[in-house]
Amino acid sequence: MDYIQMYGVWMAESLQQWTMGMEKLWLLISDAGGPKTAFLLVFPCAYFFSRRTGVAVLWVAALTEWLNLMLKCVLFGERPYWWIGESKVFGNKLPKVQQYSSTCENGPGSPSGHAMVTAAVWWVVASSLQSYMYLRNYRVQYTKIPYLLYGTFLVLVSISRVFVLAHFPHQVVTGSIAGFVIARYLNRRVPVKRSFWFFVSIAAFLLHSTLMMHAVLKQLGVDLNWSLALAKKWCTHSEWLRPDVAPFTSLARDCGALLGLGLAQCWKPGGWPLPPGQQVVSLVLTVAALYLLFCVPLPLQPMVIYYTLFFVKYAIMPQIVVMMPGLVFFVMRKTKRS
Numbered sequence: 347m348d349y350i351q352m353y354g355v356w357m358a359e360s361l362q363q364w365t366m367g368m369e370k371l372w373l374l375i376s377d378a379g380g381p382k383t384a385f386l387l388v389f390p391c392a393y394f395f396s397r398r399t400g401v402a403v404l405w406v407a408a409l410t411e412w413l414n415l416m417l418k419c420v421l422f423g424e425r426p427y428w429w430i431g432e433s434k435v436f437g438n439k440l441p442k443v444q445q446y447s448s449t450c451e452n453g454p455g456s457p458s459g460h461a462m463v464t465a466a467v468w469w470v471v472a473s474s475l476q477s478y479m480y481l482r483n484y485r486v487q488y489t490k491i492p493y494l495l496y497g498t499f500l501v502l503v504s505i506s507r508v509f510v511l512a513h514f515p516h517q518v519v520t521g522s523i524a525g526f527v528i529a530r531y532l533n534r535r536v537p538v539k540r541s542f543w544f545f546v547s548i549a550a551f552l553l554h555s556t557l558m559m560h561a562v563l564k565q566l567g568v569d570l571n572w573s574l575a576l577a578k579k580w581c582t583h584s585e586w587l588r589p590d591v592a593p594f595t596s597l598a599r600d601c602g603a604l605l606g607l608g609l610a611q612c613w614k615p616g617g618w619p620l621p622p623g624q625q626v627v628s629l630v631l632t633v634a635a636l637y638l639l640f641c642v643p644l645p646l647q648p649m650v651i652y653y654t655l656f657f658v659k660y661a662i663m664p665q666i667v668v669m670m671p672g673l674v675f676f677v678m679r680k681t682k683r684s
Contacts, residue, residue, distance in 0.1 A: 350516055358508050372446075375505075379506065385603060385660065388471065389403045389404045390633060401611075411599070412596075415596055416556070423455035423517055424454075425511070430443070430580075431579075432576065445581065450583070450587050456514075457520040458521035461513075461517075461518040465529065466526070471492075540608070540611075542609055546608065553597065602659065606662060613665075613668055620671055640659060
């Protein structure tokens with residue numbers, strides 16, 4: 347395994363040398379492939395394109411991120427930025443690599459969460475676009491474009507994660523494959539017409555199973571903070587160790603989003619009839635509202651309060667996405683009557 351990881355570090359070193367001056371682009375691509383982007387940007391955009399697609403995006407994103415968390419708990423994958431110093435493989439000839447603001451994630455590294463969520467979420471989007479184009483009698487070659495863009499974006503996200511030293515190449519490959527398989531399965535089982543209690547039971551299952559896994563590993567003597575200790579030791583900038591990329595933060599996000607989605611679908615399952623112009627206005631207002639919501643700082647201590655408020659934020663998020671079209675609909679209707 348050391349040889350595979352050593353070649354992965356050399357690949358990252360070569361990438362950083364070959365694409366010198368493109369750091370901002372790679373960081374932007376890395377952020378675009380993150381779970382946070384899937385929840386806060388891809389979901390509302392997909393929902394305004396198609397209600398079923400939007401629900402599928404949030405459903406797939408939440409379960410994929412949770413499965414990624416469970417896999418990381420049992421695979422104990424290293425991350426390049428701390429493995430370089432810990433392994434002693436390179437001796438005194440350390441590779442000439444740099445860390446960036448997206449480098450210092452503090453959970454285990456295998457498989458890549460960015461690659462896994464990107465592969466899953468954007469497969470849902472690509473397959474929906476392909477179906478839309480096919481039903482409107484686009485030429486066959488044009489209907490393949492969404493899949494081409496999907497593959498290109500997935501490759502770019504994977505490369506960006508290797509570039510910033512967050513993952514080894516084999517971790518982004520396994521994450522991409524796992525995300526693709528999960529998306530193919532879950533996209534056929536989208537809970538569009540499920541009750542609120544269905545989502546309550548799913549969120550409770552995610553929380554309970556994760557806590558059980560945590561308890562079992564603790565009983566087996568596994569140091570559950572091993573990756574956090576290494577991250578603190580080898581990250582060159584302590585401010586890059588953000589709490590929103592911690593493993594249990596992702597659990598709070600997934601449970602909150604699923605509960606929020608279940609509650610949101612109770613308001614008006616059929617949606618509101620908006621013309622294209624008003625749909626665009628509604629989407630812009632939704633993204634702005636989500637931006638303001640997530641700009642609100644959270645207290646980092648005690649951690650229970652932080653996780654609770656983080657959960658509440660993501661439970662509110664689907665409410666904003668679903669209710670904003672209704673607000674625009676009623677305002678526009680009242681304006682016309684006046």
